[in-house]
Amino acid sequence: MAPRWHDQPRWFRMVAPALLIEPTWALAEAQPIDVSPGAARGFFLGAAITLGVAWSGMIAVGALIGSALPRVGLDLAAPLCLLAIVGPKLRDRPHQWAAVTAAAAALVGQHWPAGTGILFAILAGSVAAQLARRSMR
């Protein structure tokens, strides 16, 4: 979000990263880049207060009562939610390459220590997307 927030006041640039989670990032990232700083700030804080609180609240509820619920495949809801967030970007070919490559790399590195598998997947996906973008020129 750094390129989008460089015109924002310092207090916002200190507070907003603490409110940056998957759904708030996805909404802020989907916003047009030429929107005014005030409008972007209001939009992000609105998303953070509503969606961010609900998302974090549901994680807490899941941690507290999740194991007591019957096994009806509720654990599938998390990846489907994330797919719904990233889905609108998947119409773009470089983003498709980023997603497919990162997914494959994440499965390869899923047992690597300390989240290094995810970092490897992010790197692999970013490189694949850049190569795809260059090949489209």
Added chain:
Amino acid sequence: MTTWLVIIAVGAGSYVFRALPVLVDARWLRSARFEQTVGYAGTAALAALIATGFRGSATSLTTGIAVAAAAAVAVGVAVRSRSMYGIMLAGASAYAAIMGTAWLVA
């Protein structure tokens, strides 16, 4: 006590990791090329979490088939439409259909 210290340390580290690029007003952070690369990294990060999430949900042959079907249908809807609700509904419906069929057969 140690657990709380670890939680606080990880939280502080996570905040610094997110806040530093936003607070450091470097010129290269504002370039279109950098924003494009970071945008791809976001998609890649979410795709990695999605893949491991789907993999973790497949705990048996039946759930594996159901999860694979849900993932395929949800990705198909994601590529064709921009509807977030549609993606979730399609994936959950495919999963429920296969698990329901398996339950009836058994």
